[in-house]
Amino acid sequence: MNRLVPGDFCFESEKVTLVTSEQCAILRCPAPSSEMTAPQPCSARSAHHALRVSSGGEQCGTHCGRGLGGVRLPPAAQWSPEQERHLIHRGREEPKEGKRRVTQNTAGLQGWEERLKISDRAHIVFNFHQAVDGIQEQQRQQQAGKNLGTTKKGIGPAYSSKASRNGLRVCDLMSDFSAFEEKFRVLAGHFQTMYLTLNIDVDAELEQLKGFAERLRPLVTDGVYFMHKALTGPSKKILVEGANAALLDIDFGTYPFVTSSNCTVGGVCTGLGVPPSHIGRVYGVVKAYTTRVGVGAFPTEQDNDIGALLQSRGSEVGVTTGRRRRCGWLDLVLVRYAHMINGFTALALTKLDILDTLPEINVGVAYMVDGQPLPSFPANMDILSKVSVEYRTLPGWKCSTEGVRSFTELPPEAQEYIRFIEDFLQVPVKWVGVGKSRESMIKLF
Structure with missing residues (x-):
């Protein structure tokens, strides 16, 4: 290889x-x-x-x-x-x-x-990860006068969730959706607590994710x-x-x-x-x-x-x-x-x-x-x-x-x-x- x-x-x-x-x-x-x-x-x-x-x-x-x-x-x-x-x-x-x-x-x-094929162990980047990425860049600019120049696509915040061990993976999305929903609400609440200006329409995102899950399911593998x-x-x-x-x-x-x-x-x-x-x-x-x-x-x-x-x-x-x-x-x-x-x-x-x-x-x-x-x-x-x-x-x-x-x-x-x-x-x-x-x-x- x-x-x-x-x-x-x-x-x-x-x-x-x-x-x-x-x-x-x-x-x-x-x-x-x-x-x-x-x-x-x-x-x-x-x-x-x-x-x-x-x-x-x-x-x-x-x-x-x-x-x-x-x-x-x-x-x-x-x-x-x-x-x-x-x-x-x-x-x-x-x-x-x-x-x-x-x-x-x-x-x-x-x-x-x-x-x-998509690995079932891949962590998921959510809309709020991307929103948080933008907020963090804005805070860096305000506090230090410069930012990191990220793409604002949520990569850093998603890795933060992974390291904090509260991230959600593709295998979670592919399993029981009610269990996934519970974890998603907890994770969204976690970011809302840290970023008071963060606005997340949890119900709308969950509805979207439910549709995504079925469309992506055939691509997921171990x-x-x-x-x-x-x-x-x-x-x-x-x-x-x-x-x-x-x-x-x-x-x-x-x-x-x-x-x-x-x-x-x-x-x-x-x-x-x-x-x-x-x-x-x-x-x-x-x-x-x-x-x-x-x-x-x-x-x-x-x-x-x-x-x-x-x-x-x-x-x-x-x-x-x-x-x-x-x-x-x-x-x-x-x-x-x-x-x-x-x-x-x-x-x-x-x-x-x-x-x-x-x-x-x-x-x-x-x-x-x-x-x-x-x-x-x-x-x-x-x-x-x-x-x-x-x-x-x-x-x-x-x-x-x-x-x-x-x-x-x-x-x-x-x-x-x-x-x-x-x-x-x-x-x-x-x-x-x-x-x-x-x-x-x-x-x-």
Whole structure:
């Protein structure tokens, strides 16, 4: 079983379409295969989760990061009619969003319901979680003069319910509804006590949830048993799909400007119930430049014409929030830190073509504080926000790479850029993205 982990602040579909002959490994845009499981271990709505897919020669999805729109949440294999139905989403499930996806998918995809499974252990994001998320952001702004920049989709409050052990899971919704109703009223009352301005129409929400339960019931499965069968039954090629970036990990990211779950490779075990011994290769997915959406330290950010050019050429806009992503030079200090945590077997370098027009390209190779180099990536965000970056300047290639289909066809300067990344990280680059189509992924193996 293999794992794809984004190695920076952002995660989006352009990160890569990975198709390997020996792995059947695909991220976001599945290719035909009869042997693939694409579970998501820890995920809910993501600001950057989108894709472009093709079915029967027609575009049936959307793609973020290239100005073609976006869709939220569904794991990649849901979009491919050729994928065997080994799909699971274990994380925070939002019933209203789930029902919306049911309606959307019925209109645009054939047989998708056979490929999408929801773990019965997934915690549920309710409307009041989203309302509380907004209240908390407003309070942070009023009290500290700044907020966390969340998507306000209720993810943090839902994880708080989970940690407080009063959260409700999909298995609760699927069982006796009267028992679920009692627990729901208690949980809603708990939040109303803490947030006096919170208005919850409990009866109306329960009526909605009752309808959602029946619509989603065919998709629900025992996620642990599902994965156990996939791992111990007839041989299958399994890919675990990351849904957020390594530097947004709740434990190892740029805390507190992070998400509420483990986005690093350990999330495979804690999010799916998969034994560590079953984890095989770990592929890091990194853009040729660095982006971040929302607030938080960003050492290599270019708040200038370079950043604007990267944002424009890369169509760097979050899907859920519509926020423009902040853009900057590739930060190899950050990527090296992500490698320390995840142990990348190989890298997929995407959106190389966005750099095509630049005469020279900077790469962040060290952090300095008071003239002294930092030995590692700092945990303290006050320190990270003050670092100066030591750059290595490499020549640009000033020509289009979008039509290139092999490494040797790339301009020598582009090849040098890729080899520099490999040498610095001591990790091989196995895929290079030079466009938005599946055919635009160069394989270096």
